[in-house]
Amino acid sequence: MSVDWDRVSISSIAEVARGGSPRPIKNFITDSPDGVSWIKIGDTEKGGRYIDSTSEKIRREGIKGSRWVEEGDFLLSNSMSFGRPYILRISGCIHDGWLVLKPDYSRLDQAFLYYVLSSPNTFRQFDSLAAGSTVRNLNIDLVSGVMIPLPPLDEQKRIVAVLDQAFAALDRARAHVEANLADAEGLLENALDEVFRDLASSSPVVRLEDAVHPECKLSYGIVQPGDLVQGGLPIVRPVDLKQRVITLAGLKSIAPELADGYARTKLFGGELLLCVRGSTGEISIAAPELAGGNVTRGIVPIRFEMDKVLPEFAYFQFLSRYARDQIAAKTYGAALMQINIKDLRQLNFVLPHISLQSDIVVRAEELYERAKKLKAAYVQKLADLANLRQSLLQKAFSGELT
Numbered sequence: 001m002s003v004d005w006d007r008v009s010i011s012s013i014a015e016v017a018r019g020g021s022p023r024p025i026k027n028f029i030t031d032s033p034d035g036v037s038w039i040k041i042g043d044t045e046k047g048g049r050y051i052d053s054t055s056e057k058i059r060r061e062g063i064k065g066s067r068w069v070e071e072g073d074f075l076l077s078n079s080m081s082f083g084r085p086y087i088l089r090i091s092g093c094i095h096d097g098w099l100v101l102k103p104d105y106s107r108l109d110q111a112f113l114y115y116v117l118s119s120p121n122t123f124r125q126f127d128s129l130a131a132g133s134t135v136r137n138l139n140i141d142l143v144s145g146v147m148i149p150l151p152p153l154d155e156q157k158r159i160v161a162v163l164d165q166a167f168a169a170l171d172r173a174r175a176h177v178e179a180n181l182a183d184a185e186g187l188l189e190n191a192l193d194e195v196f197r198d199l200a201s202s203s204p205v206v207r208l209e210d211a212v213h214p215e216c217k218l219s220y221g222i223v224q225p226g227d228l229v230q231g232g233l234p235i236v237r238p239v240d241l242k243q244r245v246i247t248l249a250g251l252k253s254i255a256p257e258l259a260d261g262y263a264r265t266k267l268f269g270g271e272l273l274l275c276v277r278g279s280t281g282e283i284s285i286a287a288p289e290l291a292g293g294n295v296t297r298g299i300v301p302i303r304f305e306m307d308k309v310l311p312e313f314a315y316f317q318f319l320s321r322y323a324r325d326q327i328a329a330k331t332y333g334a335a336l337m338q339i340n341i342k343d344l345r346q347l348n349f350v351l352p353h354i355s356l357q358s359d360i361v362v363r364a365e366e367l368y369e370r371a372k373k374l375k376a377a378y379v380q381k382l383a384d385l386a387n388l389r390q391s392l393l394q395k396a397f398s399g400e401l402t
Contacts, residue, residue: 005151005399011144013108014074014101018140019094022065028058036060037092039069041077044086049114051075052089066093067100074101074113078138083126085117099143112156115163116148119393149397159396166392170385177381184374191367192320195360196350200322203352208302209345216303218345219264220276221295228252233259234293236267238275238282241299244315246273247287259294265301267293270311272302272318277338281327283318285311300344313357316364317350 010016022028029038035057043054058066068091069075075086076099087110094100103113116122125146130138151159209218225235232253236246259266269288275281277298286293286301295301304314317323330343352360 005149005155007147008150009144010101010146010148013148013150014103014113016140016144017067017100017102018078019067019069019096019098019100020065021095022058022062025058025062025095028062028065030057030059032057032059034060036063037090039075039088039090039092039094039098041097044084049087050089051086054090054092058093063093066095067098068092069094069100070102072103072105072110074103074117075099076101076117076138076143082130083123083138085114087114099138099140101143107150107153109153109156109160111160111164115160115393116397119397120390121394121397122146122148149399163392163396167389170389174382174385177378177385181375181378181382184371184378187374188367188371189319189321189324192316192364193322195363196317196320196322199350199352199356199360200348203350203356205348206351207345208347208349211304211309211349211351213303213305216271216301217264218300218302218341219262220297220341221265221299221301222254222259222262223297224258225254225296226258227254229255232256234290236273236286236290236293236295236299238278238296238298241273241275241279241282241284244284245287246284246290248289251290251293262294265295265299267291267295267301268303270303270306272311272314274300274302274318274344276300276341276344277336280331280337280339281318281324283315285315298338300341307354309351310354310357310361312361312364314349316361316368322350323347 036059037054038056038058039051039054040056043051069088070091071088073088075088075094077084078097078099103110126138126142129142129146212218222235230253233256234248234251235254236251240246240251267286267290269286269291271286273284273286273295275283275298302314304311326347327339327344330339330347331337332339
């Protein structure tokens, strides 16, 4: 850091206070236009700098149980999105999940303070001082004692101008990479869609229930899996369907007796695991080592006869828009999206000869690997841009930014 810069505590350049919640808060929520903005974590945008609107209001009599904040104040989350700063463009009340900083703008440029609070050095201080292991918390004393650089106002404005220009370029680059990532993610789905729609016009199309193994009843999994236990029966949940093949690694276990009434969804290994609640249409393959395990209510195992349907062929079919569009059309619900078993059983399933399925799998695997490599490259580019942003912030507050 430049020897010419002062290093000061946050409490010396801003008043630090904590929010509060009138109890019970539900009794103070109002639709009245005379209500006061009730500012919550959910009112922030990912990667955003400002809070300029809220989804709820509270009655004015609730103000005395909360903390009044004004435009130009800074908010810090003391738990969720830990230490992330936001600048208010509205006035209102905050709950006790926020800390508010009321800066002395005679000594501070607003954008400079935002950047310095977002810098790696400030975060490291928050991180090292925060209490709690599972959920870290900031408090008034902790934040008050964090030290930040304080160059003269002219130097603050120069730093802001340089960072604004650099970050605008980074934002343009990020938007370009994100667009390319979206294209890469759609590459496989679009290509598979063309393959399976062509197949549907030239190959037999049957109901899904007529394509599966005779012993596969297309049923929901365990409704109430109970408490998780060590060394119990492995259970697959919708949240686990994040990769192509699901193995035992990372799976939770339940008491074996809780699966006694769910023999229909007992796993043999090799099934497709289809999400039917929440993110309907998400699909994975059960690894052989999952044999004997089970699934929760949000998943339907789909088992085929190997000499009639290749699991990989079925997997790629469910990845295509040909299948996804059918699932989306039968998905219902507002708070919880789901598809019922009756509709699932009636889905159209393209069923060509096993030799043609094998050819399709070879083509699909090539597309899958190509899309996978493209996605990995773009994800790495996004990580590189994020790291460059942090590097610029580090240099800016070490007196190295030219």
